Amino acid sequence: MSPRSSAQFEEMREEKKTLIMDVALEHFSDYGFHSTTISHLAKHAGISKGLLYNYFKSKEELLAAIINRSLDEIYKSFNPDRDSNLTPDEFEQFIRKIFAIFREKRQFWKLIYRVMLQRGVYEHLLDDPDSPFKVGGTPLMEYSACMMKLLTDYFSRKKETEGADYDPMTELLMFSTTIKGFALTYIFAPEQYPDVYFEKMIDILIKKYR
Amino acid sequence: MSPRSSAQFEEMREEKKTLIMDVALEHFSDYGFHSTTISHLAKHAGISKGLLYNYFKSKEELLAAIINRSLDEIYKSFNPDRDSNLTPDEFEQFIRKIFAIFREKRQFWKLIYRVMLQRGVYEHLLDDPDSPFKVGGTPLMEYSACMMKLLTDYFSRKKETEGADYDPMTELLMFSTTIKGFALTYIFAPEQYPDVYFEKMIDILIKKYR
DNA sequence: CGTCTTTGATTGAACGGTCGGTCAAAGATA
């Protein structure tokens, strides 16, 4: 096989994988991992059940591939400087970017929420130190810890400019809790967040925590 | 058979049902509905698989029974006057009670979140107008709508005392979003909320929204 | 009190159905 045709085949192979992953993302996130059958996926992707196993070793590997693809896409558009401190401007951009990602990657977050809340899937995929997930090369857990530290530092530094009864940890907890609540609601019931409220939500958060 | 012994049998039956429901609540909420098998439940309840079907018609009826029992328990300790307007004091009690229920009924909420996020279980159990769930005799959906109205009215009335740029709907959305975020975090990762933060969270919410 | 009868709680093998995964064979390609 010539190098050129080999590359072409590789490309076609990737295209087919992408198609399967697109279908699977939609189904996994709408119906959950267990409730989605391989037969359904194959039918909706227009291929046979057996062929799916030429592209992915197992159902779980398919799930992992989907998650990793989305993590990569997110990483490309969202990678704050993790070594230095956040400035207020950077913090504001941080918030805006998070909300933009919720909007652009709603399906992905739906999947994450569903998978995280399903025992047996969640555990060894997200919790394991050997989890197959990487964000731009960094293991997912390490990446999250890094983000958390960035925020902890930011809130801690604010104590100097705020009143004496300002408690950084409580504020950070309140901040992250609000964002999680927003994510949950927006992802599963976006009709509750028409654009105008979506934007107001961001403004309020920025005004309060910047 | 004398009435007395019949009553005794009835009592024993209820005790056994309670035992099964306790085991099932724990397993359903920890592992999800689908991942929990009848065999596991029977083994942990110390009975045979078949006997479970003398007490509950099906796995789903068992789930419904568990949810209804918890709804009843909650209703008994939390039933604000649904016909008149909330006073600020009542609103404060409302918030405190919600958080108390999160704490006391953590397993139940875990179950609700898991079930709500699992297609095929959620739909006809919670969404249906003919859902088998009642809160103190009122259908669940009607009860929720009533609560929502209570809150909407409360926030609307606050507009008169707040500034002109006070938007009741945005405030209510922010309020309910924060509570949902808290619930999600506390229920699935309570270690993030040691008692001191738990209480602070309540104080902040009351201070901000009362 | 001793013996026979009845009851219904309890068991677990068996059933029908589903699903992830496999593989021999058919089809396409060159």
Added chain:
DNA sequence: TATCTTTGACCGACCGTTCAATCAAAGACG
């Protein structure tokens, strides 16, 4: 023809549910 791709019937495992069979205990009888 030789090689690679694709198919879908098939397999074994598992799960919710059923039901014939069991048996301890309570009642009936003498």
